[in-house]
Amino acid sequence: MKTLLLNKDEVGSLIDLDAVLEAVENGYKSFNSGKVVQPDFMSIELPGSHACIDFKGGLDLAGGYITIKSSAGGYKGNPELGLPTGMNTVMLFEASTGALRCVMDGTWITGCRTAAAGAISVKNLAREDARTLCIIGAGNQARRQLRAIIRVRDFSEVLVWNASPQALDEYVREMSEETGLNIRKCETAEEAVRAADVVVTTTRAHRGPVVKKEWLKPGTHIVAIGSDMPGKQELGADIFKEAKVVNDSVELCVKYGDTQHPVKEGIIKPEDIHAEIGEILLGEKVGRENSEEITIFDSVGMAIQDTVTVAMLYKAALDKGLGTPYEFFK
Structure with a gap:
């Protein structure tokens, strides 16, 4: 054989x-x-x-x-x-x-299938008129998320923030040349998030929340990629309270994803999670229902x-x- x-x-x-x-x-x-x-x-x-x-x-x-x-x-x-x-x-x-x-x-x-997950959520959960994309992070996954997402939606502006100014400058230069998009660096995560229709977080998730509830405007779609182990976190737990939450796997996300934090703090219960992304793709659950709701796709990654x-x-x-x-x- x-x-x-x-x-x-x-x-x-x-x-x-x-x-x-x-x-x-x-x-x-x-x-x-x-x-x-x-x-x-x-x-x-x-x-x-x-x-x-x-x-x-x-x-x-x-x-x-x-x-x-x-x-x-x-x-x-x-x-x-x-x-x-x-x-x-x-x-x-x-x-x-x-x-x-x-x-x-x-x-x-690993990189490409993770990027695909984010793009699939944008395709099915972001507002149809979403035009401003925010990416938190400037590493390989931040690049892959951009490449995948622009295959499913058109954006007129991409806002990027990263803790390392050097990595941020490199990202803006390289991805602007590669995609031809209007990519602009931001001085703070808050600046990038406040202006965005879609927010993608691709950090190592070791420093605590990088996105706060008060920064989000109505109708924002969030793609949370970085949290994949107990204790990791990219989103403020209170964001989940009034949002429509979609997981790749509820079982995994309540253990390892950003969803673990609002569940542990009693902000939401596992049964409050709206759907797994596969249920939406199969037509068993609805996706976005209006232009005002905040949607979250929390992805740990699955075999x-x-x-x-x-x-x-x-x-x-x-x-x-x-x-x-x-x-x-x-």
Whole structure:
């Protein structure tokens, strides 16, 4: 039996953002159709450091694949060894046989499927007349969110804030050149949020809330991406009180997402959460109902996003003859 090995460059050459958007949408629908088996993720942390490896796995009954993804991060000394501080690797198994069909670098996968999640929420929850986009953060995910979101909506202005002025300047310069959009840096997060119709938060979520309720104007849609572990937070908990809250997975978001904070503080209960995004895509729940309501999409990230994206890339690699086959056994 041969297993296909795909390195970072090969995976990158296969990325088609429109195809990723479609795959993730279908994955959300499968999740809320009962066609996904998704155990809780496991995290192994190196004692006395922030270095850890997270493992996410899941079964997509609709597609017939199982994936296991490892995400290593926080290894600050790695650059001295010629290694990145974070690394991602994905294994794709055939569900019906247990055969390992592919091992691929997961760097592009995690970033692109996360960006797709934000764009899908904007497509389905932002106001039709939303024209000003705010992005909090200026890292790789902030770039990917912009690339994905402008594929589903047109914006006349993009406002960006980041704690690092140097990173902020680089983002504005690079993304202005790449997209041709009117991208403007802001001196404070408040300045950016107050003017926005859509707010996307892509920080590490270690410093507490970067968006406050009093900054938001009626009808704003918020995409909260950064919080994915207990204690992380990007949004003021009181924002959730009168907002329409949508999660990728309620079970995961009340544990690890920004939703954990209003639930713990008693501001909302899990049953107050309006919907999971897959329910809206399936037409089982409504999305935005008027131009005044504030909507929140809190996304922790799910294994099904990896599974559908990896399966799509594996098939594309076979079609194009990319990768290196390896025989673990004959």
